[in-house]
Amino acid sequence: MRSVASLALGLALAGPADAGILIEGRLEGVPVRLELAGPDEPGRAIVRATVAGEVRLVDVERGTIEPPGAPPAPAGEHGPGPGLVRITPLGGGAMIAGHGGAWQILTEDGRVCGEVLAAAWMLRFLEPAIRALELLEASDPRLGPRARHGCAPIGFRQWSGQGWPLLAGGRTEAVFVTERVRFDHPLVSPPARSEPAPR
Numbered sequence: 567m568r569s570v571a572s573l574a575l576g577l578a579l580a581g582p583a584d585a586g587i588l589i590e591g592r593l594e595g596v597p598v599r600l601e602l603a604g605p606d607e608p609g610r611a612i613v614r615a616t617v618a619g620e621v622r623l624v625d626v627e628r629g630t631i632e633p634p635g636a637p638p639a640p641a642g643e644h645g646p647g648p649g650l651v652r653i654t655p656l657g658g659g660a661m662i663a664g665h666g667g668a669w670q671i672l673t674e675d676g677r678v679c680g681e682v683l684a685a686a687w688m689l690r691f692l693e694p695a696i697r698a699l700e701l702l703e704a705s706d707p708r709l710g711p712r713a714r715h716g717c718a719p720i721g722f723r724q725w726s727g728q729g730w731p732l733l734a735g736g737r738t739e740a741v742f743v744t745e746r747v748r749f750d751h752p753l754v755s756p757p758a759r760s761e762p763a764p765r
Contacts, residue, residue, distance in 0.1 A: 585603075585604040585749065585750060585751075586601060586602065586603055586604060586607070586750075586753035587601070587602050587603070587604055587748065587749055588746065589692070589695055589744065589746070589747050590744075590745045590746040590747075591742060591745045591746075592743045592745070593699060593703065593709050594708065594709050594710070594711075594742075596618050597616075598617055599615070599616040600613055600614070600615050600695045600699070601614040601615075601751060601753060602614070602694050602698075604691070604749065605691060609753075610694060611627040612626075613626060613694055613695060613697075615631075617706060617708075617709070622702070624697075624698040626694045626697040626701070630701075631701055631702065631705055634705065648674050648717065648718040648719065648720050648721075649674050651673070651679075651724045651727075653670045653672050653682065653684075653724075653727040653728045654673070655669075655671075655728075656668075656670055656671045656681065657669060659683070660733075662743075663745055663746050663747055664746075665747055666685065667683040667729060667730075667732045667733075668686070669681055670682045670683075670728050670729075672724070672725065672734075674717045674718060677715075677716055678715070679714065679717035679720060679736065680714070680715070680720075680725075680734065680736040680741065682725050682733065682734040682735075683731070683732045683733040683734070684726070684728045684729030684730065684732065686728060686729035687729070688730035689726070689729055689730060691749065692730050695730075696722065696723060696726050696730075699722045700721060700722055700723050703721060711741075714739075714741075715736050720741075722742065725741060725742060730747075
């Protein structure tokens with residue numbers, strides 16, 4: 567509990583950021599909301615993640631999540647790790663959540679595993695969000711990658727190899743859907759800790 571308080575205090579000392587970033591979407595069907603500071607803003611390493619209504623603070627530099635949430639799935643529960651994963655331009659593009667992207671095809675060892683509509687220009691701004699989702703999917707069984715279409719479980723990092731995935735998934739279901747991205751989101755510092763009243 568002490569680490570949660572110190573992390574919250576650290577965020578409060580960093581102060582509010584002028585230009586925060588908000589991402590809302592669904593990972594493996596679970597609603598996810600990410601709030602982070604913009605580039606060169608204080609507190610950039612801390613991502614406030616809300617997963618199905620549960621708020622967590624993710625420190626992407628330390629690789630920690632507070633509170634930790636459910637224990638990670640046992641090793642091997644989602645099957646073996648992926649083989650050689652490649653993302654190749656497919657051609658064409660589309661708009662999702664008000665942003666344009668280009669279609670890519672994702673393969674593992676030559677097998678087609680899915681498609682991704684990726685916005686390459688967003689990577690520079692959203693790298694902490696990608697890292698936060700990696701940590702969350704490793705620690706929350708609801709978000710963990712699943713085997714699909716004869717392919718091994720493929721994590722969020724691999725779907726984001728050519729840009730932020732506005733839409734990623736296989737033939738019948740989405741792995742990740744971006745519902746909203748804002749680059750002018752006002753970040754609010756956590757409220758100051760209340761001290762117990764003197765007796």
